[in-house]
Amino acid sequence: MSQINRIKGGLIDRSQKLEFRFNGRVFHGHQGDTLASALLANGQRLVGRSFKYHRPRGIFTAGSEEPNALVQLRSGAFQEPNTRATVAQLFDGLEATSQNHIGSLDFDLMAAVDLMSPFLSAGFYYKTFMWPKAFWEKLYEPIIRKSAGLGSLSMREDPDVYDKGFLHCDILIIGAGPAGLSAALSAGRAGVRVILADEDFVLGGRLNSETFVVDGQPGGDWAARALAELASLPNVRIMARTTIWGAYDHGVFGALERRTDHLAQSAGHPRQILWRVTAKRSILAAGSIERPIAFGNNDRPGIMLAGAVRTYVNRFGVAPGKQVTVFTNNDDGWRTATDLAQKGVRISAIVDSRDIAPLTSLPDAEIVMGGRVVDTAGRKGISTCTLANGQKIKTDCLAVSGGWSPNVHLTCHQRGRPEWQSDIAAFVPGQNLPANMAVVGTANGLLTLGEALRSGHQIAEGTVSDLGFTAARHSAPVADNEASGVSAFWYVGESRKRAWLDFQNDVTVKDVKLAYAEGFRSVEHLKRYTTLGMATDQGKTANIPALAIMAECTGKTIPETGTTIFRPPYTPVPIGALAGRSRGKDFRPYRLTPSHKWAKQNGASFVEVGNWLRAQWYARAGEKGWRNSVDREVTMTRNSVGICDVTTLGKIDIQGRDAAQFLNRVYTNAFLKLPVGRVRYGLMLREDGIAYDDGTTARLGENHYVMTTTTANAGLVFQRLEFARQCLFPGLDVHLISVTDGWAQFAIAGPNSRKLVQKVVDGLDMSNEAFPFMACAETTVFGGTKARLFRISFSGEMAYEIAVPARLGNSMMQGLMEAGAKFDAVAYGTEALGVMRIEKGHAAGNELNGQTTALDLGLGGFMSKKKDYIGKTLSERAELTHEDAMRLVGFRPVERSKPLVAGAHFIAQGQEANTENDEGWMSSVAFSPTLGHSIGLGFIRRGHVRMGEVVTAYSPARGGNIAVEIVSPHFIDPEGGRQRG
Amino acid sequence: MIIDHPLLGPRDAAEFTYLGDATLINRPDPAAPDAADGFYEYLYLRDNPAGEHNELWYHEQGDRAWLVVSRNTLTHEITKVELARDVALRLGRDR
Structure with a gap:
């Protein structure tokens, strides 16, 4: 079949012949065609099946308002469902397939659904599939989804950018x-x-x-x-x-x-x-x-909007039919007849609902004023239409105009x-x-x-x-005002057959009347009950006629009945476009630590922490599984020395004459008297009295401090400090800047850490007297590299942290490992870091979870009584300070070989495991290679006075009950001798 | 939305994060005898007006200034933008 409906004229380039496929069949069109115009040129009227009744449907419009002609374009991973053929520009090699049928488009096996239409009126699903409830998920929904689907996704990643x-x-x-x-x-x-x-x-x-x-x-x-x-x-x-x-x-x-x-x-x-x-x-x-007029069987292929018919004839050089009938309630519809006649397309009849004099006469065309189309016939496309006066007109294209909606x-x-x-x-x-x-x-x-x-x-x-510009002196373009009279006419009341309003969602005039009869009288209810206007075209051609019918039912005017308003998007926007480049890892990119390259070369496995990728452990040849590596890293650190990249902790540079005063107001503990060259642990609360974040702050100079925060809260703490600085304490002379990315920082922990640090630091006395626990200094390392040195410990061992400019981080890691070779220094990752902090009993994210207070955490001693600080007043609330409050303590299994489970809840032994008897929860667990068994940190009521008591750790989802003993959270070196040594 | 930053000019709202009611500037006096009630109201009780609302926005992707933005919650019309620091100083929060 070649382009049998192609006529002369139009904005197509006939010198460029394009080949395309529709449902596997080869067709030809021209540059400048849409898929719709090319299909019409080839006489392909049937292009899809309707959503609910699987009725044969054709091209209805010539623009983005198209409700019917949804097709699937391209193939493989490029497959693109639910594209309107009326806006898809034709290109050579385009592949398109029709949607929503089982079997071929011509013989859709689901077409039988249409015979059941008397049962499928508005609200059918609501009324029918209510019971039994259990059937919905397993039976009804899958069947409905299969039969009422649109196109399908490729289920593969979209290869386009x-x-x-x-x-x-x-x-x-x-x-x-x-x-x-x-x-x-x-x-x-x-x-x-x-x-x-x-x-x-x-x-x-x-x-x-x-x-x-x-x-x-x-x-x-x-x-x-x-x-x-x-x-x-x-x-x-x-x-x-x-x-x-x-x-x-x-x-x-x-x-x-x-x-x-x-x-x-x-x-x-x-x-x-x-x-x-x-x-x-x-x-x-x-x-x-343009909007349609509803009449019986008004959805057959070949029935189109009158303006769209003109578009196909004038712009695309395609005659959508050989015997065209026009059905209109306005002057504009007549132009379809005159334009087509001029191009030599035969007009069978012009049917105008108005009782006025004919606007024009055309040879061969019958003119019926005050006429109505009540029904149409034709299995896969219109072949005749029947008027209210019983007259049958042979026609293969019925151009309908119900007026234009702005x-x-x-x-x-x-x-x-x-x-x-x-x-x-x-x-x-x-x-x-x-x-x-x-x-x-x-x-x-x-x-x-x-x-x-x-x-x-x-x-x-x-x-x-x-806007303050001067308009250029030119006059408006001039054109005649064409005849545009219209007389409202929405549907043909004499029609006994179903008359469609919303083609895409198969909503008929009868459905709207039924919705009214069942009490759905507001436009919004009508819409939701019948699904009118809720398809991918959002009812662009359907809403106004339906509203008019609702108005007629209620006996009100259209403005009294109201209208639905629109929301974005005007036409569908692909999810791919909304995502843009934020796909895969780019959706949430992570930052690499300064020593990432070294870690990668040395067998590290990585984990996302906050928005960083950190080394989790470093596997060595012969190690079977992560636990082997982690146990070794802990043991080697505690026995000699270990090195860990801790750059990810937030670092905030704080300067100004009132910096100490500022710190004193944001931390719970005193900061006014911290000497230069010393570091102090600090705890922050939220204003509601709940613990927020902790870290250390070092005083590097008279008016110069550097604060560390937890990795996860780095950005948020900075934001809160800025809030405090600008909104709460604007009179203080203090300035903040985030330097997290500026410095690469390494923890060096273990009994040999001092010897290692002494080797890399340039001429600084590292003796315990000269540089004791919680000392800090600005210095140089490796012969002149600018550095900051802190003697702080998260592992409980004697430990230091050295910061160097971030760009030197990878060399620093390498240098530290080389300098530590004679001490058998080991690099450790976040797992070993976690094991050691649990062994030492330090709180981390699992404990600072936004529900716990300083008292709960056993940090009551850090809450100053002598000053105000953020969160102080409300932290003293009775609800947060009562006797029965949670306390952070340690737990070990009574039967030492058993592993503990994080998230387990504590129940007194012999009690039933229910919410009433719930006494707390396990927040962190680890296998301690130092102790040779599993250990845990957790919160339990009055934990600090229950040492030695045995309770049940209850975790039905993850391994059942286990008896655990309440112990001090400091599993190793509770006196802190090692870190001070 | 576009927020007309007092220092940087009109900026896209996507550069900011939103906190809420600007009354959060009025942190109560912790030394007052009814400080606990004051903090309770300060922290938990807020008006939710349909109309003019003064609210705190943080220029996170910019100069990190906190702003007090007067915005109509019905129309999103912004009638005034000030540095929160200036507002706080005006309210006497200089110590």
């Missing part, structure tokens, strides 16, 4: 039809920065679909000249294939630009770009959408409510538009071309002078 970007302009013009082009010319010539965006791939809007004349030229030619002039202006950016899909606060718009959708391959370019456009002003020139979508995005304008029987944008938006042309209810051009020009000139 999507990008995001920002654009700024003075005026964003949405829509490049006559009104938009007229506005763009005025704005562009005045020199303001203009973005002109349109969803189509050929700009000009209806000018390309009609036979209008502008400024004495054919409309399409005028549009092309206007676009050429705009393209020559450096201050104008023309964006074709770009949908402005959302209007957000303060002049921010969402735009989706389809860069390679119309090409066979993206060839490394982004497929689509999601733009965030910030505009000082916007001019909405989105045009209008495209008010974007005016509603900030809760603007459209208003009813009865002379055009349509909603127009209301008063409360998004700030700085103006609406022009048919989008504003100005339904004729002359008015559209004039309004675009006028509004743009006003906007230009509003």
Whole structure:
């Protein structure tokens, strides 16, 4: 079959023949076709099956409002479901398949569903599949999903790349039809920065679909000249294939630009770009959408909107039928007849619902005034239609026009409510538009071309002078105002057959009436009960007729009945475009520690901690599993010396005359008297009295401190400190800067740590007298490298931390390991770090979990009584200080060989395991290679006075009950002799 | 939304993080006899107005300033933006 319906004319390039496949069959079209126009050119009327009843459906519109012609494009991982054939630009090699049928499109096995339609009315699912409840998940839902599906996903990763970007302009013009082009010319010539965006791939809007004349030229030619002039202006950016899909606060718009959708391959370019456009002003020139009239069997392939039929004839050079009938309630529908007749397409009849004189006469065409189409016939496409007077008309294309609805979508995005304008029987944008938006042309209810051009020009000139520019002296483009009379007519009451309103969701006139009869009278309820307007087209052609029918049922006017408003997006936005480059690891990138390279070369396994990737353990040859490595790292550290990259801890540089005062207010413990060259542990609370974060702060100079925070809270603590500094204590002279990424920091722990540090530090006396526990100094290492040295310990061993500029971190790690070789120094990861802190009884994230107080943590001694600090007042609440409060203690299994489980809850022995008897929980556990058995930290009521008591650690999900003994949380060196030694 | 930063000019709201009611600046006097009640109200009781609202925004992806933004919660119209530090100083929080 070759392009049997192709006629002359149109904006297609006949010299470029494109081959494409639909359901495996080869067809041909031309450059400039959409998939829809190419299918129609080839006489393919049936393109899909409806969502619920599996009715045969064809192409209904010529734009993004299309409810029927949803197809699947491309194949393999590129497969793309639910694409409207009416906006898919044809390219050579395009593969398309129809959706929602089992078996072939022609013989859909699910078509039998249509025979059951009397049972499938509005609310059918709600009424039918309620019971038995257990059937829903296993039986009903899978069957419904299978039969009522749209296209399917490839289930593979999308191989295309999507990008995001920002654009700024003075005026964003949405829509490049006559009104938009007229506005763009005025704005562009005045020199303001203009973005002109349109969803189509050929700009000009209806000018390309009609036979209008502008400024004495054919409309399409005028549009092309206007676009050429705009393209020559450096201050104008023309964006074709770009949908402005959302209007957000303060002049921010969402735009989706389809860069390679119309090409066979993206060839490394982004497929689509999601733009965030910030505009000082916007001019909405989105045009209008034609709406159908509902009558019996009005959904057969071959029944189309009258304006779409003109588009196919005038723009694409395709006659959608050989004997076309027009059914209209307005003057515009008649132009379909005259345009087609002019192109030599036979018009069988013009049926106008109005009792007025015929607008014109056509040879061969029967004219029926005051007529109605009540029914149609034809199995896979219309072949005849029947009028109310019983007359049957042979026709293969029925062009329907129920009038035009201004495209008010974007005016509603900030809760603007459209208003009813009865002379055009349509909603127009209301008063409360998004700030700085103006609406022009048919989008504003100005339904004729002359008015559209004039309004675009006028509004743009006003906007230009509003922005402080001078409008260029030129007059508005001129065109005649075509006949645009309309008389509201929504559905044919005489029809006994089902009459469709929402084609995509299969909602009929009867469904709306039933919803009313069952009490769903608000528009919002109607919508949810019948699913009207809830499909991927969001009811662009369906909502207004349905509302009119609801109004008729209630006996109210349409404005009294109300209208639904729209929300973004205007047309579907692919998830891939919303994600942009934030896919896979790029969704949440992690930072690498300074010694990452060394760690990788030395067998490290890595773990994500906060937003860092840290070495978890370093496996050596012959080790079987992670525990082997971790046990070795702990043992070697405790026996000699271990080195760990601790760069990820937050580091905040604090300077100013009042720095000490500031620290004294944010930490619970005293900081005023910390001497220069000393470090102090500090605890922070939230203002509600719950423990927040802890760390150490070193005083490097008179007015200079450096604070460390936990890895996870580094950013948040900084934010809170800035809040305290700017909002609570603005009178203090103190300044903060985050230096987490500036310094690579290494912990050197173990009995030989002093010897190792002495080797790398340049000439600093490391004796216990000269550099005792909690000392700090600015110094140099390895012969001149700037460094900071702290004698602090998280492991409980004698330990130091050395910080060097971050870029030297990897060499530092290497240097430390080489210098430590004679002590058999070991690199340890986060697991060994965790084991040693549990052995020592230090709280970490598991304990500082946002539910525990300083008292619970056994840190009551750090809560100063002599000063105020953040969280002090509320930490003294009775609820947080009562006798029965939780306390952090240690636990060991009574039967030492048994492993402990984190998350277990403590129950007194012999008691039933229930919430009432719950006494606390295990927060951290580890196997202690030092002690040779499993140990744990946890919270239990009055734990500090229950040493030696045995309770049950209850963990039904992870291993059952185990008897544990309450012990001190300090499993090793409780007196702290090692770290001070 | 666009927030007109007093020092940096109009900035996209995505550069900021939101905290909430600007009354959080008014930390009660811990030495007051009814300090516990004061802190309870300060921390837990907030107005949730439909309309004009003064709120704290933090310029995390920028200069790390805390701002007091006067925003209409119904229309998102922003009528005033000040440095929170200036507001706090004006409220007498200079010690």
